Amino acid sequence: MHPSPAARVDRPRREAYSLEELLDVVVRVFIERGYDATSMEDLARATGRTKSSIYHHVHGKEHLLSLALSRAVDALSAVLEEQAVGEGRPVDRLERVVRGSVQVLVAQLPYVTLLLRVRGNTEVEREALERRRSFDRRLSALVEQAIAAGEVRADLDPRVVTRLLFGLVNSLTEWYRPDGEHGPQDVEDDLVAFALDGMRPRG
Amino acid sequence: MHPSPAARVDRPRREAYSLEELLDVVVRVFIERGYDATSMEDLARATGRTKSSIYHHVHGKEHLLSLALSRAVDALSAVLEEQAVGEGRPVDRLERVVRGSVQVLVAQLPYVTLLLRVRGNTEVEREALERRRSFDRRLSALVEQAIAAGEVRADLDPRVVTRLLFGLVNSLTEWYRPDGEHGPQDVEDDLVAFALDGMRPRG
DNA sequence: GTCTATATGTTGATAGAC
DNA sequence: GTCTATCAACATATAGAC
Structure with missing residues (x-):
């Protein structure tokens, strides 16, 4: 017709x-x-x-999601890969992972944002979530090494510290904007300073 | 038929x-x-x-969302209301707001989680987002008071500090579970310790 | 590689029996 | 206050012309 x-x-x-x-x-x-x-x-x-x-x-809507999530996961994995077997004190490697993650997050902001919002409804989403969890586990191991070396305070639960550090970095997707008032380097430096030494003045 | x-x-x-x-x-x-x-x-x-x-x-699906979001927003607003015009040093009031927020978040976990995931697609969602932003602005004012009083370090951008602190608390919804391995009081204490003094050992 | 037109299933919501 | 039955709108996806 x-x-x-x-x-x-x-x-x-x-x-x-x-x-x-x-x-x-x-x-x-x-x-x-x-x-x-x-x-x-x-x-x-x-x-x-x-x-x-x-x-x-x-092929369809979910294929688009799959392509987008892969990009984010690949970029984040690459950062960890660089530092996981790296040299230097654990706390320094940890700092480099945090800095690298912030840089990826800023450079690939929409893709990482999408990744962090995935809930696991479909197979594509569950696969991405599993790769995120793997990232989390390896970061957690690094935190525990740093505590064992006396480079991170031992009076806090290591798992809680890992989650908080992770949450701090990921929370950037909620407010950081490339065209906003904060430069990427300043945000990276402030975040690391906050994570390492907190809000309270030292001395 | x-x-x-x-x-x-x-x-x-x-x-x-x-x-x-x-x-x-x-x-x-x-x-x-x-x-x-x-x-x-x-x-x-x-x-x-x-x-x-x-x-x-x-009345429908969106009405259900509206009821749920109101509950979360009301609980969080009440916490800020208590401390916004409270007494004591700004940094102490700030700490009480953080502790109160964590307690609300733990007690009303599903409702606050839902609130934090809202994107503003409908009028109901936009209203909830606006009340969240109001919360954010008042918390930001408290941070600036604390910096002005020399109780929070002045070498970091106050707006970035506010966002990070906010992000730290809100990130709890991503992993905290009432039936999990971490008690609410321990998480609250670890989060406050992390926010105030960071991961690095003092001394 | 874009378009128009359409197939087929699912959605939020309602009517009216019990 | 629950149910069964139904609808109009919209969803994903495809066929086939250009």
Whole structure:
């Protein structure tokens, strides 16, 4: 059944574009509205194309999520990989992991933000969550090494310290904006200073 | 049009129950699956009733969210209200706000968790977000008073410190569990110790 | 590689019996 | 206050023209 010519909406035909460009727009919308609340029609509107056009690039909505989460997880894993078997005092390696994580988080803010919001509804999400937990476990081991070496205070529960440190870094996604009033280096330095020495003046 | 008797599913008729009981179940499911991913049918299954039965208690899905968010926001506001015009050094009032927030967060964990995940898609969500921002602003003022009094280190950006402190407390919802291995008092003490003095041993 | 049109399932919500 | 039955809207996804 053909439509009558009068029924056609004058939707202009857009240039072809890459998966990379598509993903940038998609992730922005996923964060803004939430993954589940975002429809393929929303994505079509945001990209200035049609749903069918998106389906030409990817298998579906969950595939888009999968691509986005992989990027974030890969970047974070690389940071830990560098320091996990590194040299130097445990507390210094820990600091480098924190600094590296902050840098990744800032550089890949939308992707990491999306990763941190995943709840495990689907297989794709559960896989990403499992890789996050692996990151957590290895960071925890580093904290315990630092405590054993007397470089981190021993009067606090190591597991709680790990969680708090982790939470401190991850909380950046809730407020840090690249075009905001805080520079990435200042935020990184303030966060490390806060984590190591706290809010109270020393002396 | 009546169904044939054979088509009827043998769904047992359940006892009446209160809005309070309903809300507890609903919030648990909202957190588990995410608000948008949760269907009214999911809620019906979780409560052991039917969709229609739920609609008898509330106007709809968003009404359930509204009730849940109000509870969290009210509890957090009460904590700040106690200390905002309180007596004592700013840093001590700040510590009491942090301790009070942790206690509320632990006592009302599912409700606060839900609040912290809201993105502002609807009017109900935007209202809750605005009340959160108000909380943030007043906490920020308290931090600045403490810095002005020389009770909090002045070499860090006050706004960044506020965000980090806020993020530290809120990150509890990501891992704290009432039936877990950490007692609420220990977590509260460790968090305050971490925030005030950091991870590094003093002396 | 984009488009229009459509198939097919699920959603939030309501009507009305019991 | 619970239930069964139903709806209109919207969801993901696909077919096939250009």
